Amino acid sequence: MDGSLMNKIMNKDLITILFTPLLFLLIIYPIVALLTNLEVPGVRETLMDGLFWDSVKNTLLAALVAASLCVILSIGFGYCHLFMRNSLLYKAANLMNDLPIALPHTVAGLALLLAFGRTNFGFAGPTGLAFTMIAVVLAMFFVSYPLAARAVASGVDQMDLESIAVARTLGDTPTKAFLRIALPALREALFSGFVLSFARSLSEFAAVIMFGGNVPGSTQVLASYVFTKVEEGEVAMAVTASGFCIFLSLILVVLVGQGRRRRA
Amino acid sequence: MLKIANLSKSFGTHKVIKNVSLTVGSEIRVVLGLNGCGKSTMLKIVAGILASDNGKILIDKRDVTALPPEDRHVGYVPQQASLFKHLSVRENIRYCLRNGRGAEADIDQLVEMLKIENVLDKKPEALSGGFQSRVSLARTLASQPHVMLMDEPLSDLDLAIKEKLIPEFRKVLKKLGIPVLYVTHDLSEAQLLGDRFSCMIEGVLSDADSAEKAFGLIRESISDYDLHGPAQHQLRN
Ligand SMILES: Nc1ncnc2c1ncn2[C@@H]1O[C@H](COP(=O)(O)OP(=O)(O)OP(=O)(O)O)[C@@H](O)[C@H]1O
Ligand SMILES: [Mg+2]
Numbered sequence: 001m002d003g004s005l006m007n008k009i010m011n012k013d014l015i016t017i018l019f020t021p022l023l024f025l026l027i028i029y030p031i032v033a034l035l036t037n038l039e040v041p042g043v044r045e046t047l048m049d050g051l052f053w054d055s056v057k058n059t060l061l062a063a064l065v066a067a068s069l070c071v072i073l074s075i076g077f078g079y080c081h082l083f084m085r086n087s088l089l090y091k092a093a094n095l096m097n098d099l100p101i102a103l104p105h106t107v108a109g110l111a112l113l114l115a116f117g118r119t120n121f122g123f124a125g126p127t128g129l130a131f132t133m134i135a136v137v138l139a140m141f142f143v144s145y146p147l148a149a150r151a152v153a154s155g156v157d158q159m160d161l162e163s164i165a166v167a168r169t170l171g172d173t174p175t176k177a178f179l180r181i182a183l184p185a186l187r188e189a190l191f192s193g194f195v196l197s198f199a200r201s202l203s204e205f206a207a208v209i210m211f212g213g214n215v216p217g218s219t220q221v222l223a224s225y226v227f228t229k230v231e232e233g234e235v236a237m238a239v240t241a242s243g244f245c246i247f248l249s250l251i252l253v254v255l256v257g258q259g260r261r262r263r264a
Numbered sequence: 265m266l267k268i269a270n271l272s273k274s275f276g277t278h279k280v281i282k283n284v285s286l287t288v289g290s291e292i293r294v295v296l297g298l299n300g301c302g303k304s305t306m307l308k309i310v311a312g313i314l315a316s317d318n319g320k321i322l323i324d325k326r327d328v329t330a331l332p333p334e335d336r337h338v339g340y341v342p343q344q345a346s347l348f349k350h351l352s353v354r355e356n357i358r359y360c361l362r363n364g365r366g367a368e369a370d371i372d373q374l375v376e377m378l379k380i381e382n383v384l385d386k387k388p389e390a391l392s393g394g395f396q397s398r399v400s401l402a403r404t405l406a407s408q409p410h411v412m413l414m415d416e417p418l419s420d421l422d423l424a425i426k427e428k429l430i431p432e433f434r435k436v437l438k439k440l441g442i443p444v445l446y447v448t449h450d451l452s453e454a455q456l457l458g459d460r461f462s463c464m465i466e467g468v469l470s471d472a473d474s475a476e477k478a479f480g481l482i483r484e485s486i487s488d489y490d491l492h493g494p495a496q497h498q499l500r501n
Pocket of ligand 2: 305
């Protein structure tokens with residue numbers, strides 16, 4: 001390469017030149033490849049498939065419950081993060097937020113299966129809690145909770161700690177100060193914790209399949225529906241369901257963006 | 265009466281408060297000190313927000329050293345007003361009532377004395393800095409504290425506003441007749457506000473006869489070490 005060409009490239013923002021093709025090849029192209037495979041008969045067949053709509057309903061319902069659980073538990077974590085930094089409980093809780101990052105979600109699913117399956121939870125049914133909607137929710141919750149907890153912790157870090165101190169001197173116990181002062185200040189963090197864990201729950205596959213199973217019409221979610229259709233060779237239906245997933249994520253992204261704009 | 269005896273505090277190996285003792289009667293005691301000398305740390309220990317390593321704190325002869333902030337009945341006014349953002353000014357000031365502290369009639373009087381009648385329905389973010397300080401003081405005084413702890417509550421304000429507020433604050437504080445421990449790095453603030461004075465130099469507290477004397481001691485301490493450090497700038501203000 002001669003010097004002047006090199007100069008030209010350097011002048012024209014080298015980073016953009018490298019970034020653009022990679023973005024298109026590795027991220028946008030696969031999505032486009034999926035969407036261009038959408039075809040009318042496949043779409044029609046899928047939309048008429050009751051099991052597809054069951055999986056949509058299961059996904060949304062379980063993700064909603066899981067994300068709500070995530071928010072409730074992360075409020076407890078926020079309290080520990082604010083008032084109990086030096087306690088063993090907090091340190092353990094904090095470790096559990098980071099540990100799952102490197103954990104295959106099949107491992108999470110297996111752990112749940114052994115904990116709440118037939119052996120220990122046989123009283124709850126022939127398979128324990130496994131292969132029920134409760135299992136789907138618990139699997140989603142398990143993998144999503146760290147996101148909510150981290151969102152709340154970073155909210156606490158941005159909070160005005162002096163106002164908590166003032167509330168304490170005005171007679172608030174830690175619990176009262178948390179409920180009256182910290183929680184209102186954490187509204188945005190809780191919202192973003194909810195959205196993040198809801199999104200994570202929507203997309204969960206491995207843990208759900210290990211613990212919740214993939215029973216069509218019963219515990220099948222969108223992720224496992226796509227998997228099943230590919231296995232059955234019904235690629236057109238898998239593509240339609242996948243397109244639907246992209247549509248769902250897009251709605252979520254737009255909602256979050258609007259929420260952010262309203263708050264700004 | 266507030267009595268602090270042999271208070272010490274370290275963060276890791278950094279000794280921040282060094283064997284501080286102090287008695288404050290029904291007066292305004294101003295502690296002058298440079299940035300980072302330990303003023304806020306001392307106040308937070310007295311308020312119960314931080315735990316000390318050593319020492320005792322007595323309020324009206326009651327040993328409060330082991331008590332949490334809510335059981336000490338101290339008033340704490342931080343540097344930034346730190347008002348409760350989601351509550352109106354009125355709700356901020358009446359906050360203590362939720363915990364069975366203070367009295368409605370007193371609060372009305374406070375509101376009048378601090379001239380905040382007209383902003384009661386506003387949210388804190390809609391207030392100017394001066395009014396935020398007034399509300400912050402009112403919120404704390406409303407709880408009828410036995411001791412007031414004030415951490416440079418005026419240091420973020422413009423000089424002109426400060427000059428107007430100091431005499432008003434002094435009048436209100438004197439009327440209550442409780443011990444007030446007021447820390448600042450500002451000499452003129454100390455002169456206008458204080459009855460008695462101390463200076464804090466790198467965590468060591470000593471009495472001084474006047475604000476000027478306290479300031480002089482700080483000035484002497486500074487010439488010993490880094491004259492070009494950030495502390496120098498502070499002294500010139
Ligand atoms: N939580 C903490 N952990 C570690 N070090 C701290 C902590 N809080 C304060 N310090 C250190 O203790 C010293 C005294 O801090 P402090 O806030 O009491 O100073 P100050 O006199 O109030 O200063 P300023 O005028 O800036 O408010 C500083 O060196 C500070 O860095
Ligand atoms: Mg300070």
